[in-house]
Amino acid sequence: xxxxxxxxxxxxxxxxxxxxPEAEIYLDLDDLDGLCEAILNLRIRGAPAIGIAGIYGVALxxxxxxxxSWQGAAADPExxxxxxxxxxxxxxxxxxxxxxxxxxxxxxxxxxxxxxASLKDAAAAVLTAARELHAADLDASRAMGKAGAVxxxxxxxxxxxxxxxxxxxxxLGTALAVVFEAARRGKAPCVYVAxxxxxxxGARLTAWELLREGIEATVVVDGARAWLMANEGLDLVxxxxxxxxxxxxxxxxxxxxxxxxxxxxxxxxxxxxxxxSTFDLNLPSGAEIPVExxxxxxxxxxxxxxxxxxxxxxxNPAFDVTPAELIKGWITEHGILQPPFDGGLRQL
Amino acid sequence: xxxxxxxxxxxxxxxxxxxxPEAEIYLDLDDLDGLCEAILNLRIRGAPAIGIAGIYGVALxxxxxxxxSWQGAAADPExxxxxxxxxxxxxxxxxxxxxxxxxxxxxxxxxxxxxxASLKDAAAAVLTAARELHAADLDASRAMGKAGAVxxxxxxxxxxxxxxxxxxxxxLGTALAVVFEAARRGKAPCVYVAxxxxxxxGARLTAWELLREGIEATVVVDGARAWLMANEGLDLVxxxxxxxxxxxxxxxxxxxxxxxxxxxxxxxxxxxxxxxSTFDLNLPSGAEIPVExxxxxxxxxxxxxxxxxxxxxxxNPAFDVTPAELIKGWITEHGILQPPFDGGLRQL
Numbered sequence: 001x002x003x004x005x006x007x008x009x010x011x012x013x014x015x016x017x018x019x020x021p022e023a024e025i026y027l028d029l030d031d032l033d034g035l036c037e038a039i040l041n042l043r044i045r046g047a048p049a050i051g052i053a054g055i056y057g058v059a060l061x062x063x064x065x066x067x068x069s070w071q072g073a074a075a076d077p078e079x080x081x082x083x084x085x086x087x088x089x090x091x092x093x094x095x096x097x098x099x100x101x102x103x104x105x106x107x108x109x110x111x112x113x114x115x116x117a118s119l120k121d122a123a124a125a126v127l128t129a130a131r132e133l134h135a136a137d138l139d140a141s142r143a144m145g146k147a148g149a150v151x152x153x154x155x156x157x158x159x160x161x162x163x164x165x166x167x168x169x170x171x172l173g174t175a176l177a178v179v180f181e182a183a184r185r186g187k188a189p190c191v192y193v194a195x196x197x198x199x200x201x202g203a204r205l206t207a208w209e210l211l212r213e214g215i216e217a218t219v220v221v222d223g224a225r226a227w228l229m230a231n232e233g234l235d236l237v238x239x240x241x242x243x244x245x246x247x248x249x250x251x252x253x254x255x256x257x258x259x260x261x262x263x264x265x266x267x268x269x270x271x272x273x274x275x276x277s278t279f280d281l282n283l284p285s286g287a288e289i290p291v292e293x294x295x296x297x298x299x300x301x302x303x304x305x306x307x308x309x310x311x312x313x314x315x316n317p318a319f320d321v322t323p324a325e326l327i328k329g330w331i332t333e334h335g336i337l338q339p340p341f342d343g344g345l346r347q348l
Numbered sequence: 349x350x351x352x353x354x355x356x357x358x359x360x361x362x363x364x365x366x367x368x369p370e371a372e373i374y375l376d377l378d379d380l381d382g383l384c385e386a387i388l389n390l391r392i393r394g395a396p397a398i399g400i401a402g403i404y405g406v407a408l409x410x411x412x413x414x415x416x417s418w419q420g421a422a423a424d425p426e427x428x429x430x431x432x433x434x435x436x437x438x439x440x441x442x443x444x445x446x447x448x449x450x451x452x453x454x455x456x457x458x459x460x461x462x463x464x465a466s467l468k469d470a471a472a473a474v475l476t477a478a479r480e481l482h483a484a485d486l487d488a489s490r491a492m493g494k495a496g497a498v499x500x501x502x503x504x505x506x507x508x509x510x511x512x513x514x515x516x517x518x519x520l521g522t523a524l525a526v527v528f529e530a531a532r533r534g535k536a537p538c539v540y541v542a543x544x545x546x547x548x549x550g551a552r553l554t555a556w557e558l559l560r561e562g563i564e565a566t567v568v569v570d571g572a573r574a575w576l577m578a579n580e581g582l583d584l585v586x587x588x589x590x591x592x593x594x595x596x597x598x599x600x601x602x603x604x605x606x607x608x609x610x611x612x613x614x615x616x617x618x619x620x621x622x623x624x625s626t627f628d629l630n631l632p633s634g635a636e637i638p639v640e641x642x643x644x645x646x647x648x649x650x651x652x653x654x655x656x657x658x659x660x661x662x663x664n665p666a667f668d669v670t671p672a673e674l675i676k677g678w679i680t681e682h683g684i685l686q687p688p689f690d691g692g693l694r695q696l
Contacts, residue, residue, distance in 0.1 A: 021657045192663070195647065195656075197545060197569040203647070203656045211657055218661045219647055221545040223570035223603025227668035230605065231639075255571025257578065258606055265609050291579075299543065299551070299567055303651030308543075308551045309369045309559055313566045315540070320575035 001180075002166030002209060005044060005052050007131070010063070012056045016043045017167055021208040032061065032084050039091045039098075046168025047242075048137055048275075051097030055130040057088045058105035062123035077119060082106065094292075097277075105129055134170050140275040141172030143333035145181030148238070148273055151331075152182040152189055156235040159192045159225060159263075162253040163201040164240035164273065165209040175238040175273040176209060178331065183215050190216045192234070196255060197222055198298040198316065222255045229266035237263045238331075241274035248324030248339035249286025250274075257320040264326050272322075273331040279341060286321035294318045349528075350514030350557060353392060353400050355478070358411070360404045364391045365515055369556040380409065380432050387439045387446075394516025395590070396485050396623075399445030403478040405436045406453035410471035425467060430454065442640070445625075453477055482518045488623040489520030491681035493529030496586070496621055499679075500530040500537055504583040507540045507573060507611075510601040511549040512588035512621065513557040523586040523621040524557060526679060531563050538564045540582070544603060545570055546646040546664065570603045577614035585611045586679075589622035596672030596687035597634025598622075602665050608674040620670075621679040627689060634669035642666045 003026070006013045011030035018041065019025045027043065029035045035057045038044055044053050061084040064070045065077035089102040108129045112122035152158065158179060165176035172180065182189045191210055196202035203219055210217035220228055228234060237259055243251045250256075250272050263270040283289060296314035300306055308314070329336040351374070354361045359378035366389065367373045375391065377383045383405045386392055392401050409432040412418045413425035437450040456477045460470035500506065506527060513524035520528065530537045539558055544550035551567050558565035568576055576582060585607055591599045598604075598620050611618040631637060644662035648654055656662070677684040 022654070194571070195545070197543070197571055200650075200655050203660075207656050207660045211660060216661075218663050219656050220663050221570065221602065221647055223542070223545055223606050224663065224665060224668070226606035226609050227602060227665060228663065230668070231665075232663075254569065254575060258571050258574035258610060261574050261610050261613050262606060265612075299569055302548075303653050305651050306370070307548050308555050308567050312551075312555045312559060313564075315566050315568050315572065315576065315580075317572060317575060317579075320572070320578070 001171050004049055004166050004169070004171050005056065005134070007056055007059070007127070012053065012060060014038060014044045014053065015167070017045055017205065018043050021204055030060070032087065035060070036087060036091050046163065047095055047097040048169040049167065050092060050095055051101040052130070052134050052137060052170050054088050054098045055101040055105045055133050058085045058102055058109070059123065059127040059130045061085055061088075062109055062119075062126040066119040066123040078113070081109070101133060104133070137170035138172055140333040141169060141174065141177040142181075144174055144273055144275065144331055145172065145177035147333070147335050148178030148271065148331040149181040149185060149187070151236060151269070151271065152178070152187050153235065155188050155190060156182070157190045157192070157233065159194065159228065159234055159237045159259065160206060161194045161202060161239045161256050161259055162196045163205040163209070165206060167205050167209060168240070174240045174275065176206065178238055178273055179210070179215065180213065183213065188216070191218070192228060193217050193219050194222050194225060194255060194259065195219055196253060201253070222258065225259050226262040226266075229262050229268055234266070234268045237268055237270040238273055239271075241272050241278045242319055243283070243289055244272065244274060244279045244330065245283040245285050245289060246281045246339070246341060247285045248327060248330065248341070249289070250322045250324070250327060251286065251289045251291070251319050252322065254317050254320050257322045260322045260326040269328045270326055271329050271331055272327055275333050281341065286323065289321055291321070292318045349519050352397055352514050352517070352519050353404065353482070355404055355407070355475070360401065360408060362386060362392045362401065363515070365393055365553065366391050369552055378408070380435065383408070384435060384439050394511065395443055395445040396517040397515065398440060398443055399449040400478070400482050400485060400518050402436050402446040403449040403453045403481050406433045406450055406457070407471065407475040407478045409433055409436075410457055410467075410474040414467040414471040426461070429457065449481060452481070485518035486520055488681040489517060489522065489525040490529075492522055492621055492623065492679055493520070493525035495681070495683050496526030496619065496679040497529040497533060497535070499584060499617070499619065500526070500535050501583065502535050503538060504530070504535065505538050505540070505581065507542065507576065507582055507585045507607065508554060509542045509550060509587045509604050509607055510544045511553040511557070513554060515553050515557060516588070522588045522623065524554065526586055526621055527558070527563065528561065531561065536564070539566070540576060541565050541567050542570050542573060542603065542607065543567055544601060549601070570606065573607050574610040574613075577610050577616055582614070582616045585616055585618040586621055587619075589620050589626045590667055591631070591637055592620065592622060592627045592678065593631040593633050593637060594629045594687070594689060595633045596675060596678065596689070597637070598670045598672070598675060599634065599637045599639070599667050600670065602668050605668040605670045608670045612674050617676045618674055619677050619679055620675055623681050629689060634671065637669055639669070640666045
């Protein structure tokens with residue numbers, strides 16, 4: 001468990017992910033500017049984690065409204081609250097979780113006020129909603145961990161991709177939650193961590209998370225995964241997901257598909273670990289998932305220095321789509337599922 | 349064609365590859381220390397290229413012996429020549445081409461001397477041998493280029509790995525020689541360059557080589573190759589080789605196998621381009637090829653900064669072995685071959 005984010009009573013305490021793995025620095029964010037800067041500059045990242053940061057942020061704004069503890073004067077605390085919430089909502093416009101969490105908090109506040117609650121009581125209601133969302137995230141992680149841990153044997157050799165741990169969520173993770181639970185059960189998993197170019201979330205964040213928990217973790221370059229499977233043997237691949245279509249096709253960080261193709265050739269079971277919120281049953285298949293291109297400089301520059309010719313063309317998709325046929329199962333907070341998910345998921 | 353290495357009449361002129369792609373700097377190496385430093389610090393790299401650097405180096409030492417132009421005194425020029433050649437031979441002990449080229453040059457020198465040749469004539473003989481080796485390397489590249497270029501159609505989309513161009517050889521390359529020849533024939537190939545972690549030879553060197561020749565080149569992270577094939581379509585993969593066993597199993601830079609596995613899944617033809625000197629018919633299969641592990645810091649550090657926890661375990665094999673069944677053909681200076689090579693190659 002990582003203290004990715006916590007409520008101190010008067011501030012949001014986050015672990016500054018831009019300083020990892022060099023230094024473990026916690027920041028107490030107690031005003032709007034500080035919170036916005038932290039989300040914008042990826043001090044906290046990962047869709048579930050910034051959703052939680054956003055809802056705690058709105059709770060903080062409600063507290064300021066109730067206590068008059070804004071920086072500067074505020075003639076109309078309610079109006080300033082709504083403006084502040086709107087600003088939080090728009091820090092990272094593509095992060096669906098952030099907008100969703102902020103809307104939930106604002107609805108909670110306005111519902112309380114329309115019932116005649118005081119500003120103080122409305123603020124308390126928002127804080128309760130924030131704590132509930134955070135707790136639900138941790139519950140889902142624990143449930144995914146339990147559902148998946150049964151797949152690991154003693155000393156199982158697991159490959160993972162990107163960062164799917166506590167840093168990306170409320171503190172436990174998705175694919176890494178399975179590893180953590182297996183370790184808790186004494187199975188001593190041995191994890192290979194794909195460094196995950198271009199942004200190296202595997203090397204920077206996943207290796208740090210696993211090693212600090214005393215779990216065996218070995219970093220490999222993404223290109224080495226096929227040879228790892230062919231030569232060293234591997235029991236399992238566990239990855240997260242950005243979006244899962246109704247037929248099971250799964251969008252995830254670029255590089256995931258290459259691991260799945262290699263796993264299929266070398267007979268290694270490949271599992272996706274994701275909560276229900278990641279399933280998008282309105283999409284019949286992965287062909288409907290749009291894949292955004294990210295900045296060329298993510299590939300061209302390392303440590304502030306160009307490693308390619310400065311104007312070299314780059315093809316840098318944010319993620320790829322692994323077809324369902326390469327995936328053995330989808331580990332969720334309600335067990336290991338198989339497509340078509342329609343019936344089961346819509347019911348649940 | 350790149351002026352990777354040339355003989356000026358009194359010095360070895362090399363393109364300093366450690367400064368690429370930022371700057372195109374040529375160094376004239378006219379003494380033993382400078383040559384050793386350049387090879388040791390990878391200012392010139394690639395097995396064929398350092399073989400050529402080594403044989404020119406011995407020619408330079410023979411010239412010093414003949415002209416008494418050493419730095420410092422030399423009582424016995426012949427002895428100092430042999431000591432210098434031995435020092436060149438040992439700069440990079442795992443580079444087979446370097447030892448082979450130095451031995452060839454020393455044999456040439458001692459044979460001339462035992463026939464009663466003057467030091468000056470013996471030095472001339474070594475220089476002739478060096479020029480011949482360099483010319484033979486360029487001839488082999490041209491022949492591989494011609495043999496392979498027929499596989500490319502107009503605008504063919506080609507994926508390559510690592511650096512297999514003029515920088516790695518006497519000036520033209522292996523897999524890139526095929527691309528250069530296709531471009532010369534007006535086929536306008538479109539090349540995707542895998543950046544090739546950990547040392548980024550694709551991003552740093554291959555992209556530079558292709559773009560300076562006006563060939564369309566797009567850099568991708570190694571993990572993006574499967575999605576590139578699945579989503580964008582690709583006609584051909586062309587890679588080099590470090591060592592090819594009698595059955596066709598091919599050792600090459602780490603990451604090659606992952607590309608071959610993806611190519612097999614997406615129906616993309618995968619070719620190896622290598623001169624005869626790369627075939628090792630004493631090895632029945634790839635299982636007999638030893639794969640060395642390289643330094644963990646190649647993966648841990650980028651631009652002098654740690655991106656992983658400082659002591660994170662790393663699995664960093666120098667290359668991988670692609671099984672023959674994933675390879676459609678072996679493009680050599682004598683045409684496109686198929687295993688078993690035994691009969692044909694031994695005859696040639």
